Amino acid sequence: MNCRSVKQYQTALSDEILLQVEKPARYIGNELNSVRKDKETVDIRFAMCFPDVYEIGMSHLGIQILYELFNRREDTWCERVYSPWPDLHRIMKEKQIPLFGLESQEPVKDFDFIGITLQYEMCYTNILQLLDLAQIPLFARERTDGQPLVIGGGPCAFNPEPVADFFDLFYIGEGEEQYDALLNLYKKMKREHKGRAAFLHEAAKLEGIYVPSLYQASYHEDGTLANFTPLFSDIPAVIKKQVNKNLTDSVYPEKPVVPFIKATQDRVVLELQRGCIRGCRFCQAGMIYRPNREKEVEKLKELAQKMLASTGYEEISLSSLSSSDYSKLEELVTFLLKECRAKGVNISLPSLRIDAFSLDVMSKVQDIRKSSLTFAPEAGSQRLRDVINKGLTKEDILHGAQEAFCGGWNKVKLYFMLGLPTETEEDMRAIPELANEIAALYYDTVPKEQRSGKCQVTISTSFFVPKPFTPFQWAQMTDAKEYIRRAGIVNETVKKQLNHKSIRYNWHEADVTVLEGVLARGDRRLSAVIYEAYQNGQFFDAWSEFFDFQKWRKAFETCGLSIDFYTMRKRGEDELFPWDFVDAGVTKEFLLREWENAQKQSVTPNCRMRCSGCGAKTYGGGVCYEDKN
Amino acid sequence: MKIRIKFRKWGVMKFIGHLDMMRYFQKAMRRAGIDICYSEGFSPHQIMSFAAPLGVGITSDGEYFDIEVHSTMTTEQALCALNEEMVDGVEITGYVRLEDHAKTAMSLVSAADYELTYKEGYASPYTAEEWENKLREYFEMQNEFPVVKKTKKSERIVDLKPFVYRFEVLHGKTAGFFLQVSTGSADNIKPELVLSALYERCGLSYDPFAIQIHRTEVYAKEKDRLIPLLEMGTPIIREEL
Numbered sequence: 001m002n003c004r005s006v007k008q009y010q011t012a013l014s015d016e017i018l019l020q021v022e023k024p025a026r027y028i029g030n031e032l033n034s035v036r037k038d039k040e041t042v043d044i045r046f047a048m049c050f051p052d053v054y055e056i057g058m059s060h061l062g063i064q065i066l067y068e069l070f071n072r073r074e075d076t077w078c079e080r081v082y083s084p085w086p087d088l089h090r091i092m093k094e095k096q097i098p099l100f101g102l103e104s105q106e107p108v109k110d111f112d113f114i115g116i117t118l119q120y121e122m123c124y125t126n127i128l129q130l131l132d133l134a135q136i137p138l139f140a141r142e143r144t145d146g147q148p149l150v151i152g153g154g155p156c157a158f159n160p161e162p163v164a165d166f167f168d169l170f171y172i173g174e175g176e177e178q179y180d181a182l183l184n185l186y187k188k189m190k191r192e193h194k195g196r197a198a199f200l201h202e203a204a205k206l207e208g209i210y211v212p213s214l215y216q217a218s219y220h221e222d223g224t225l226a227n228f229t230p231l232f233s234d235i236p237a238v239i240k241k242q243v244n245k246n247l248t249d250s251v252y253p254e255k256p257v258v259p260f261i262k263a264t265q266d267r268v269v270l271e272l273q274r275g276c277i278r279g280c281r282f283c284q285a286g287m288i289y290r291p292n293r294e295k296e297v298e299k300l301k302e303l304a305q306k307m308l309a310s311t312g313y314e315e316i317s318l319s320s321l322s323s324s325d326y327s328k329l330e331e332l333v334t335f336l337l338k339e340c341r342a343k344g345v346n347i348s349l350p351s352l353r354i355d356a357f358s359l360d361v362m363s364k365v366q367d368i369r370k371s372s373l374t375f376a377p378e379a380g381s382q383r384l385r386d387v388i389n390k391g392l393t394k395e396d397i398l399h400g401a402q403e404a405f406c407g408g409w410n411k412v413k414l415y416f417m418l419g420l421p422t423e424t425e426e427d428m429r430a431i432p433e434l435a436n437e438i439a440a441l442y443y444d445t446v447p448k449e450q451r452s453g454k455c456q457v458t459i460s461t462s463f464f465v466p467k468p469f470t471p472f473q474w475a476q477m478t479d480a481k482e483y484i485r486r487a488g489i490v491n492e493t494v495k496k497q498l499n500h501k502s503i504r505y506n507w508h509e510a511d512v513t514v515l516e517g518v519l520a521r522g523d524r525r526l527s528a529v530i531y532e533a534y535q536n537g538q539f540f541d542a543w544s545e546f547f548d549f550q551k552w553r554k555a556f557e558t559c560g561l562s563i564d565f566y567t568m569r570k571r572g573e574d575e576l577f578p579w580d581f582v583d584a585g586v587t588k589e590f591l592l593r594e595w596e597n598a599q600k601q602s603v604t605p606n607c608r609m610r611c612s613g614c615g616a617k618t619y620g621g622g623v624c625y626e627d628k629n
Numbered sequence: 630m631k632i633r634i635k636f637r638k639w640g641v642m643k644f645i646g647h648l649d650m651m652r653y654f655q656k657a658m659r660r661a662g663i664d665i666c667y668s669e670g671f672s673p674h675q676i677m678s679f680a681a682p683l684g685v686g687i688t689s690d691g692e693y694f695d696i697e698v699h700s701t702m703t704t705e706q707a708l709c710a711l712n713e714e715m716v717d718g719v720e721i722t723g724y725v726r727l728e729d730h731a732k733t734a735m736s737l738v739s740a741a742d743y744e745l746t747y748k749e750g751y752a753s754p755y756t757a758e759e760w761e762n763k764l765r766e767y768f769e770m771q772n773e774f775p776v777v778k779k780t781k782k783s784e785r786i787v788d789l790k791p792f793v794y795r796f797e798v799l800h801g802k803t804a805g806f807f808l809q810v811s812t813g814s815a816d817n818i819k820p821e822l823v824l825s826a827l828y829e830r831c832g833l834s835y836d837p838f839a840i841q842i843h844r845t846e847v848y849a850k851e852k853d854r855l856i857p858l859l860e861m862g863t864p865i866i867r868e869e870l
Contacts (some may be wrong), residue, residue: 011641015838018644019644019686019838024644028644030641030642030717032656262649262652308659310660312660313656314657314659344673344675346672365671400647446844532792
């Protein structure tokens with residue numbers, strides 16, 4: 001019999017605190033497959049932070065990949081950190097308890113690196129919360145030798161400027177490529193007792209590494225960027241995005257950490273591919289993860305088996321930007337169905353294109369009566385769908401819905417964006433009109449005696465936020481009042497539909513959209529605003545119960561910066577953007593060409609149909625070289 | 630066939646609540662290759678039921694749950710396979726076969742043993758001898774031991790005397806208490822309710838953070854005799870397919 005030693009496990013928080021706060025399991029570590037090392041045997045201690053609550057952060061695949069990547073190194077111990085919930089935040093501030101890593105329960109202020117992933121703009125104040133609780137200076141310039149280096153990464157690091165002042169360095173692109181080189185350099189220079197400044201200077205020469213303090217920005221009188229240049233001649237002027245060229249053979253968490261409490265994504269996650277061939281003009285992920293690269297199906301089968309065995313999860317989910325475009329999807333799903341059925345494991349399907357195949361699969365894994373089908377037309381009219389290059393046609397949607405209704409479904413969800421470039425009232429009204437047609441189709445398709453209740457069409461609209469490195473990076477936004485007016489038009493039109501009783505409409509808040517828009521396309525002057533907002537008590541802005549736009553508005557006033565400058569201003573085609581120093585693979589010429597195509601409502605075919613010359617081909621892999629051995 | 634499993638829970642695992650422990654064991658069953666039975670339907674779940682939920686903050690040497698399996702390893706093999714898959718703070722200590730018509734642990738639970746001790750940094754207000762005197766005066770010599778039992782909806786006075794089977798002082802570095810109380814769906818008595826009532830009689834205010842509660846055993850009742858739940862099954866010596 002295997003009798004485990006009764007190890008004493010000292011938590012950073014006392015029993016009293018852990019029994020007072022909501023969900024103490026967020027803070028105790030000890031999860032299955034979490035990695036504990038002897039700190040005396042490692043050279044580098046890395047705190048990997050997700051600036052949101054545990055249940056959200058634990059659901060993130062990227063962190064699990066990096067955790068595996070770092071902990072494979074014998075000289076490195078990577079631990080996880082999530083944002084303490086406001087209840088614990090208050091206690092930690094009051095009792096001066098320093099932020100700690102979950103695995104060792106030791107203060108991260110004694111670590112070598114604090115890595116923070118930037119997944120969405122609304123987490124920016126939580127970066128400051130983490131640094132504040134860690135008890136290290138919020139501004140990079142105030143940190144000294146012996147304090148951790150704060151490194152940022154993730155999709156928002158493609159425009160790191162709004163948070164530039166808080167980070168010592170950023171990693172632009174996919175972590176698998178350059179982290180070993182960075183850690184090796186750090187270890188070497190630490191051994192040589194080189195200081196912080198010397199290390200940052202050397203690190204800045206590595207491809208994909210951006211050290212904001214080594215660059216200077218100057219501005220025109222109208223507030224737009226005039227110049228952005230390195231301070232030293234040996235520091236690169238352009239930072240090249242890092243791309244993993246061999247997804248199949250690269251590191252993957254075969255033993256992912258399994259939380260005790262239910263996380264948002266509480267299942268095995270199988271990454272099918274990175275990038276997307278579609279080229280929707282609003283989608284940042286579809287641009288910055290180019291070129292599209294698939295993982296070999298045999299590898300995916302092997303990973304699925306290994307991960308189910310190492311976690312005991314009861315569910316497996318497929319992850320990718322557009323799973324239907326994965327070339328071996330049918331083979332993979334057939335394999336998983338067979339494999340999982342026997343073991344009582346569920347398959348959770350991401351939003352697939354609705355067709356005969358996906359409906360057949362869904363009918364096998366879900367209860368049709370309870371589940372709903374999701375379409376993301378993004379825009380109501382064909383005209384506007386052509387503007388955004390969303391390939392989905394009305395015929396596709398109606399055909400898919402009809403097949404679904406015949407298959408027994410009666411609930412449909414539709415996702416749209418309001419505020420897309422060139423949007424007219426006609427486009428807005430087209431949203432409920434499409435919903436109405438779908439509802440009518442149900443009543444035409446399914447004979448009365450076979451109907452299981454009413455048809456239910458749910459429309460959700462979010463407001464469009466232009467993102468860097470998309471063809472819409474030049475687009476103007478409007479103000480919150482105008483967004484709400486547009487949602488009002490949709491709402492009024494819903495009421496006028498013949499089948500309005502079968503249609504439900506939800507819309508997002510507008511204030512948060514405006515702020516997201518500012519932070520997405522902001523420059524480094526915004527660091528002062530984010531700092532001010534945090535000082536005003538703002539954090540967990542991604543949570544509507546904590547978001548307070550008035551406090552943000554005040555922060556902008558205090559800093560003398562205008563919200564409208566970042567959102568409402570018309571950006572010229574020759575404007576130098578704060579993120580232009582990043583080479584994201586897609587060229588500015590391509591993005592501009594696509595911006596012009598959008599005005600002309602001209603559709604660009606997907607990468608498999610025809611290469612559009614976006615620039616990502618220089619990475620030498622993926623879809624750009626399919627069938628071209 | 631029906632299997633009863635006994636486990637210990639200590640250390641940081643005391644912060645993992647009952648429902649999360651169930652989810653934890655469902656995954657552990659799969660990892661350990663236990664041939665557990667599933668329910669029918671679109672989201673099949675394992676046939677598994679826990680004896681008596683343990684509150685957050687409490688440790689235990691006597692936790693139980695029952696499962697149904699298609700086939701089974703021997704007790705020794707199963708203990709090994711399961712313990713291979715445990716995190717620090719959980720250990721499987723029993724794996725026995727029940728008779729096919731056996732009732733679930735949950736429906737049988739009738740009493741549980743607890744040890745209540747002072748946590749590090751907290752001192753007992755009395756010595757063990759002094760506590761013994763208080764216990765005699767306020768509990769043993771009394772015919773009734775009424776307490777106010779608060780629920781979300783109401784407050785009512787309950788006499789605990791018939792439900793507290795044993796209440797003794799433990800002699801250690803500092804004093805502590807041993808309690809055997811009625812447990813289960815009918816009259817579920819929480820040990821802190823009993824101890825806080827004694828505190829109140831002594832004119833002391835009860836600080837729940839000062840006391841570590843540790844469950845040591847859970848019993849079923851058979852003909853007025855309390856039997857540890859594990860003893861209702863038999864060890865498996867040969868694999869059964």
